[in-house]
Amino acid sequence: MARFTFRLPDIGEGIAEAEIVAWHVKVGDRIEEDQQVADMMTDKATVEMESPVSGTVVELAGEVGDQVAIGASLMVVETDEAVAEDAPVTEAPVSEAVEEQVEAETPGVPVVEAPAPVRAEPVEAPAPTEVVAQPFDTLRANGAEEQAPAAKQVLASPAVRARAKDLGVDLSEVKHDGQHIRHADLDAYLRYGSGQGYHAPHASRAREDEAVKVIGMRRRIAENMAAAKRAIPHFTYVDEIDMTALEAMRADLNANRGARPKLTMLPFLIVAICRTLPDFPMLNARYDDEGGVVTRHGRVHMGMATQTDAGLTVPVIRDAQDMNVWQLASEIGRLAEAARTGKIKSEELQGGTITITSLGPLGGIATTPVINRPEVAIIGPNKIVERPVFVGDDIVRAKLMNLSISCDHRVVDGWDAASYVQALRKLLETPVLLFAD
Structure with a gap:
């Protein structure tokens, strides 16, 4: 018998440390080689750590929310055979994933650098097993419930599972409306009867106060x-902006798209x-606060705010x-699916x-998105x-959309932003110009 120290491998260029977002083992567990033992978060991606040896877990580096430096001990395993302690750090097989957790979609920014180490209170994360749950019952107009469809296998994220365990909730009793049980589903379960089925809002009861630790991607x-x-x-x-002509063009293109993907407005x-x-080169730019330098980019690398179960990614x-x-x-489609x-x-x-950034079908009259630092503008x-508008003396139907742009006032003036939106408006209201040389 020998003890092997599994040190956190180099999991990305420039990464100095990673946050523990889930443990899939505990002290005393018997593990096998290549078994997933932890999820570590770096740069908004979750990296699955797999054990390079078989044996019994005798020590773990910390609790969920703790930071572990590259090269530091992540786990100590008592192995069946001797393993050299001074052997090179094992590069454990890793795969990147976005940790799942639901939040209301709001404009956000991608992580630029890892936060300073913070000691979090212990939160036990259960193993990432699939759970079986029923979809939402369809509510009738009078508040009575209809029969739910047949059960199917769905996933619950580590964050949801951990929260459910803390609350003593059996996820198999939580009804949902999708492939994954989300925080909103858990909230609805807690609000509408805790296992007694979903009821009309007047039947709801007060919930207990809940302290939710801000860790992982949300932090x-x-x-x-x-x-x-x-x-x-x-x-x-x-x-x-009047989108009537562009909406008509989009419908025509979709009707004749063949095997090509369906076109949204994006x-x-x-x-x-x-x-x-x-x-308007001042808008396609990044601002270096420390150096006091604005880099105006010739190419457009378009960030696309995307809501996932883990939170907003770009x-x-x-x-x-x-x-x-x-x-x-x-x-x-490829990037959104990957996220x-x-x-x-x-x-x-x-x-x-x-x-x-767009709220999609949720829409809204207007938004004030937060700039994706170190960029200087977000649209x-x-x-x-559809609203009635005057065209001369006539009233006609028109499909209208408000377009918001938030800018860094250190770099972009109000005149520049307004002028840019007017240029956008000209193209969008005369969509044939989008395809003209």
């Missing part, structure tokens, strides 16, 4: 949101943004200026020069609504 989002608001003097400009918006940025569409709407639609399924790569979350299209 990184919180820190970077705070840093962006603290360091950047924001201002937001909003204007109304690819058209990105094309318009890329076509207008050359005349995959980057590289060289968006070289893509047409079909290519953009494919890349948007939501945990297959996004670290390099696909870095290097953005300007960001677009937020809002919900398209």
Whole structure:
């Protein structure tokens, strides 16, 4: 018998430490080689750590929320055979995934650097097993419940499982509306009867106060949101755009798309943004606070705010200026799927020069998005609504959308932002110009 110290391997260029977001083993557990033992978060991606040896766990580095330095001990294992303690640090097989956790979608920023070590209170994270739960019952108009569909296997994220365990909730009793049990489903379970089924709102009862530790991706989002608001003097400009012609064009293209991906409004918006940025180089830029230097980029690496179960992530569409709407639609779909399924790569979350963020079908009259630091501008299209408008003396139907842009006032003046949106407006209201040379 011998003890083997599994040290945290180098899991990314420039990464000095990683946060423990979930343990899948505990002291005393028997583990096998290549078994997943922990999830470590770096740069908004969760890296699954696998044991390089078989044996019994005798020591763990810390609790969920703790930071572990690269090369430091992550776990000590008592092995069946002698393993040299001075052997080179084992590069454990890793795969990147986005930790799952639901939050309301709000504009956010990607993590630029890991936060300083913080000691968190112990939170036991249960093993990442699949749980079986029932989808939401459909509520009838009079408040009675209909029969739920047959049970199916779904996933619950480590954060949801940990929270449910702390609350003493059996996830198999939590009904849901999707493939994963989310925090919102757990909230609804706690609010509407705790296992007694979903009832009309008047039947709800007061919930106990709940203290939720801010760790993992949510902590990184919180820190970077705070840093962006603290360091950047924001201002937001909003204007109304008539999307009627563009919506008609999009419908025609989708009707004749063949095997190509279905077009949402996002690819058209990105094309318009890329076509207008050359005349407004101060917007496609990054600001180095410490060096006092603004770098105006010639290429457009478009950040795309994407809501996942883990929180808001910002995959980057590289060289968006070289893509047409079909290519953009494919890349948007690929990156969004990779982010939501945990297959996004670290390099696909870095290097953005300007960001677009949308609440999608949730819409809203207007938004004031937070800039994706160190970028200097973020664009937020809002919900398209049909309203009557005057055309001469006539009243006609029109599909209107408010477009928001938030800018760093150290770099961008209000006149620049307003002028840029007017240039965008011209392209979007005359969509044939999007395809003209």
